[in-house]
Amino acid sequence: MGGxxxxxxxxxxxxxxxxxxxxxxxxxxxxxxxxxxxxxxxKSNPEGCIQLGLAENMLSVDLIEEWLSVHRxxxxxxxxxxxxxxxxxxxxSNHGSLRxxxxxxxxxxxxxxxxxxxEPEHVLVGGGCSGLIEIxxxxxxxxxxxxxxxxxxxxxxxxxxxxxxxTPLLLVPGKSADHFAVTxxxxxxxVAEHSARGLVPRxxxxxxxxxxxxxxxxxxxxxxxxxxxxxxxxxxISDEIYAASVFGxxxxxxxxxxxxxxxxxxxxxxxxxxxxxxxxxxxxGLPGFRLGGMYTRNARLAEATSAQLRFCSASxxxxxxxxxxxxxxxxxxxxxxxxxTRLRRRQHLLVTGFAEAGIQTVPANSGLFVFAxxxxxxxTLDEEGEFAFYMELxxxxxxxxxxxxxxxxxxxxxxxVCFAAASxxxxxxxxxxxxxxxxxxxxxx
Amino acid sequence: MGGxxxxxxxxxxxxxxxxxxxxxxxxxxxxxxxxxxxxxxxKSNPEGCIQLGLAENMLSVDLIEEWLSVHRxxxxxxxxxxxxxxxxxxxxSNHGSLRxxxxxxxxxxxxxxxxxxxEPEHVLVGGGCSGLIEIxxxxxxxxxxxxxxxxxxxxxxxxxxxxxxxTPLLLVPGKSADHFAVTxxxxxxxVAEHSARGLVPRxxxxxxxxxxxxxxxxxxxxxxxxxxxxxxxxxxISDEIYAASVFGxxxxxxxxxxxxxxxxxxxxxxxxxxxxxxxxxxxxGLPGFRLGGMYTRNARLAEATSAQLRFCSASxxxxxxxxxxxxxxxxxxxxxxxxxTRLRRRQHLLVTGFAEAGIQTVPANSGLFVFAxxxxxxxTLDEEGEFAFYMELxxxxxxxxxxxxxxxxxxxxxxxVCFAAASxxxxxxxxxxxxxxxxxxxxxx
Numbered sequence: 001m002g003g004x005x006x007x008x009x010x011x012x013x014x015x016x017x018x019x020x021x022x023x024x025x026x027x028x029x030x031x032x033x034x035x036x037x038x039x040x041x042x043k044s045n046p047e048g049c050i051q052l053g054l055a056e057n058m059l060s061v062d063l064i065e066e067w068l069s070v071h072r073x074x075x076x077x078x079x080x081x082x083x084x085x086x087x088x089x090x091x092x093s094n095h096g097s098l099r100x101x102x103x104x105x106x107x108x109x110x111x112x113x114x115x116x117x118x119e120p121e122h123v124l125v126g127g128g129c130s131g132l133i134e135i136x137x138x139x140x141x142x143x144x145x146x147x148x149x150x151x152x153x154x155x156x157x158x159x160x161x162x163x164x165x166x167t168p169l170l171l172v173p174g175k176s177a178d179h180f181a182v183t184x185x186x187x188x189x190x191v192a193e194h195s196a197r198g199l200v201p202r203x204x205x206x207x208x209x210x211x212x213x214x215x216x217x218x219x220x221x222x223x224x225x226x227x228x229x230x231x232x233x234x235x236x237i238s239d240e241i242y243a244a245s246v247f248g249x250x251x252x253x254x255x256x257x258x259x260x261x262x263x264x265x266x267x268x269x270x271x272x273x274x275x276x277x278x279x280x281x282x283x284x285g286l287p288g289f290r291l292g293g294m295y296t297r298n299a300r301l302a303e304a305t306s307a308q309l310r311f312c313s314a315s316x317x318x319x320x321x322x323x324x325x326x327x328x329x330x331x332x333x334x335x336x337x338x339x340x341t342r343l344r345r346r347q348h349l350l351v352t353g354f355a356e357a358g359i360q361t362v363p364a365n366s367g368l369f370v371f372a373x374x375x376x377x378x379x380t381l382d383e384e385g386e387f388a389f390y391m392e393l394x395x396x397x398x399x400x401x402x403x404x405x406x407x408x409x410x411x412x413x414x415x416x417v418c419f420a421a422a423s424x425x426x427x428x429x430x431x432x433x434x435x436x437x438x439x440x441x442x443x444x445x
Numbered sequence: 446m447g448g449x450x451x452x453x454x455x456x457x458x459x460x461x462x463x464x465x466x467x468x469x470x471x472x473x474x475x476x477x478x479x480x481x482x483x484x485x486x487x488k489s490n491p492e493g494c495i496q497l498g499l500a501e502n503m504l505s506v507d508l509i510e511e512w513l514s515v516h517r518x519x520x521x522x523x524x525x526x527x528x529x530x531x532x533x534x535x536x537x538s539n540h541g542s543l544r545x546x547x548x549x550x551x552x553x554x555x556x557x558x559x560x561x562x563x564e565p566e567h568v569l570v571g572g573g574c575s576g577l578i579e580i581x582x583x584x585x586x587x588x589x590x591x592x593x594x595x596x597x598x599x600x601x602x603x604x605x606x607x608x609x610x611x612t613p614l615l616l617v618p619g620k621s622a623d624h625f626a627v628t629x630x631x632x633x634x635x636v637a638e639h640s641a642r643g644l645v646p647r648x649x650x651x652x653x654x655x656x657x658x659x660x661x662x663x664x665x666x667x668x669x670x671x672x673x674x675x676x677x678x679x680x681x682i683s684d685e686i687y688a689a690s691v692f693g694x695x696x697x698x699x700x701x702x703x704x705x706x707x708x709x710x711x712x713x714x715x716x717x718x719x720x721x722x723x724x725x726x727x728x729x730g731l732p733g734f735r736l737g738g739m740y741t742r743n744a745r746l747a748e749a750t751s752a753q754l755r756f757c758s759a760s761x762x763x764x765x766x767x768x769x770x771x772x773x774x775x776x777x778x779x780x781x782x783x784x785x786t787r788l789r790r791r792q793h794l795l796v797t798g799f800a801e802a803g804i805q806t807v808p809a810n811s812g813l814f815v816f817a818x819x820x821x822x823x824x825t826l827d828e829e830g831e832f833a834f835y836m837e838l839x840x841x842x843x844x845x846x847x848x849x850x851x852x853x854x855x856x857x858x859x860x861x862v863c864f865a866a867a868s869x870x871x872x873x874x875x876x877x878x879x880x881x882x883x884x885x886x887x888x889x890x
Contacts, residue, residue: 011717272456288761316733
């Protein structure tokens with residue numbers, strides 16, 4: 001819609017709001033609408049559309065239900081009893097109660113496998129990590145500045161940093177030949193390229209484990225990134241929200257562990273520059289609860305974050321319920337282990353099925369997705385070819401996955417395929433449909 | 446802190462984040478810190494600082510506790526039973542479940558005393574009204590544009606619209622002689638003045654009932670504002686979050702009622718331009734729950750709002766609990782009536798006590814506060830004089846109230862004094878201290 005038309009339309013929005021609306025009409029969301037319109041169900045709609053485009057873990061929610069059932073007596077009428085509403089009704093600290101910050105600090109230590117406990121005073125709890133990432137975009141970048149970020153990317157990051165805060169992701173493209181891993185040299189090259197376009201990097205944003213690749217970073221890689229950021233005085237934002245969803249070797253390494261094992265100068269740099277995100281949306285499968293946290297020792301950033309959390313703090317009721325859950329460390333140990341077993345089985349089912357269909361995936365050990373190579377099925381190896389196949393996948397094969405363009409994939413034809421939101425039946429049906437499709441395609445050639 | 450210093454400081458934030466931090470260091474927050482440091486308690490700290498600076502209603506939380514206790518059996522272990530976590534765990538609609546939107550539409554109709562039911566499809570529920578106001582600032586204004594707003598103001602509005610969205614409030618100052626009521630002529634004059642400074646109005650933002658005045662707008666006033674906005678194609682944002690906290694005549698009138706009783710052309714204008722906010726923070730005294738809603742028939746705005754609610758949607762657990770509460774209409778009727786009785790008594794206690802101390806207040810019938818004239822106690826009738834008295838009030842009389850400057854009062858020396866967050870004891874002690882102070886001051890003169 002052009003500017004002239006917008007000015008005359010009744011009840012017109014701001015130009016920035018029009019950009020927000022335009023963004024939510026992207027193909028990435030078209031697939032969600034198709035799934036909502038015609039959802040697969042083994043019995044009632046076996047030809048329906050299967051959702052493999054959502055990074056959601058529905059594999060272990062029965063364990064949460066079980067926990068709630070066992071703790072029934074402690075939650076009579078309200079978490080901990082109705083009298084608690086006297087404490088929960090009023091305005092709360094923007095960045096979470098002291099008690100949830102204590103519980104969250106221990107939760108992070110467990111999930112991130114840190115040797116040293118985190119100080120609760122450096123943990124801020126808010127209403128989910130999307131809000132926290134937007135806060136970091138506002139807090140670390142001014143107009144004309146951006147966040148370096150390896151591509152392919154988790155599609156939501158760009159929405160989080162760009163739509164309102166206006167902070168662009170300065171992409172650092174990987175290559176499929178290297179399984180999309182990026183080196184310090186790639187980071188340096190990206191800085192040169194983006195700076196030439198007038199965009200100044202202020203931070204390196206990492207999804208660690210990687211989303212959409214489902215891979216973990218090695219100590220060596222993280223160490224080289226940290227050295228790069230130190231040399232250039234860049235902030236490091238390490239989003240480790242899948243830390244406890246690592247179900248195969250190599251083991252997960254937190255940026256905080258790398259910091260701890262660094263020299264004194266690097267540790268001092270990290271005090272002000274390294275910020276780590278974590279939450280309950282992925283590793284506990286509770287995105288609907290809207291609760292996430294950030295660890296930072298940068299006091300000024302903590303202050304700015306707390307002030308902005310007025311817009312997106314965690315509900316007191318939810319804080320109370322989640323605090324009880326997080327304080328049950330034996331349950332968390334059990335949940336994490338059982339959940340990893342279930343994820344491993346699911347991912348194996350998908351990867352072996354895809355291999356049988358001749359679809360390669362980036363070797364992965366974590367997360368709720370794989371990055372799959374559909375290039376053999378593309379008519380043309382470009383964005384148009386990818387979009388045509390995306391529509392074929394959605395409308396003919398009736399599978400929603402995230403096309404490369406949504407992930408800013410450096411090479412067209414790679415799709416993010418999620419394996420933990422669908423039912424067993426749905427995942428098996430999806431693999432079956434893709435095998436059929438691959439066979440038909442081969443016969444056609 | 447100057448720009449040069451900031452550039453060299455380790456782990457520096459963005460300039461916009463520094464502005465956020467600077468804002469939260471304002472005197473308005475200094476009082477909160479003093480209350481936190483030395484809180485009044487009748488027994489343990491009778492000389493402590495009394496909080497009359499927080500628009501929070503703690504008068505009726507016992508009724509919520511009672512409701513929760515009675516509904517104990519329906520909330521075994523989890524709102525509605527542990528099995529519900531299967532529905533609550535996953536990602537939810539950004540703008541609330543269908544069920545809470547239905548309940549919220551009825552809740553709004555009751556609180557706003559609307560004759561016609563609201564369609565749930567035009568109600569968006571999010572994680573509190575602050576986030577929604579920020580969304581409106583992003584969605585209706587571009588840089589260089591602002592929201593007209595009568596002053597004195599609710600201090601939070603400016604934080605909500607300005608700190609991140611950069612949307613200034615274009616103040617329309619009232620006069621104490623008129624009890625700070627503003628007319629259509631005042632609005633026209635303000636447009637001329639702000640336009641001359643290059644600031645284009647895009648909306649009229651109203652707190653209705655008025656915060657900090659504790660007054661309601663008449664049908665005639667609202668009608669003239671609506672006509673003004675129609676003539677200038679401005680959006681109307683009516684924040685009616687205190688609608689059910691009107692405890693004396695004249696009765697509350699919603700902007701939606703004014704629209705309904707307007708001519709056809711105005712009703713058509715209103716479809717795209719009138720947006721009404723409501724929530725549970727004030728009228729149910731549950732700000733800690735973080736849940737608020739907006740009614741708008743502007744489909745494009747609804748789309749933009751939903752997209753931005755990704756940053757601040759309401760927790761699914763909280764949605765479920767609040768839905769049950771809102772669906773109990775008999776309880777809401779009982780709560781609203783009892784709560785109004787309690788507010789009336791409290792406000793009467795404060796206003797009569799202040800009158801005895803020779804402190805005038807703007808005649809008020811609603812809200813959790815009065816706007817009080819402390820000008821007789823000021824050494825000089827300017828911002829410095831006001832600040833000196835604010836510090837005397839805080840440190841000597843040990844009362845925290847919101848100084849005029851925080852409310853952008855057109856005349857210095859007027860303070861917002863809140864009467865529903867403190868205990869009965871605390872409010873009585875505050876009135877007693879002020880009477881003493883007034884007497885000492887008179888003797889001193």
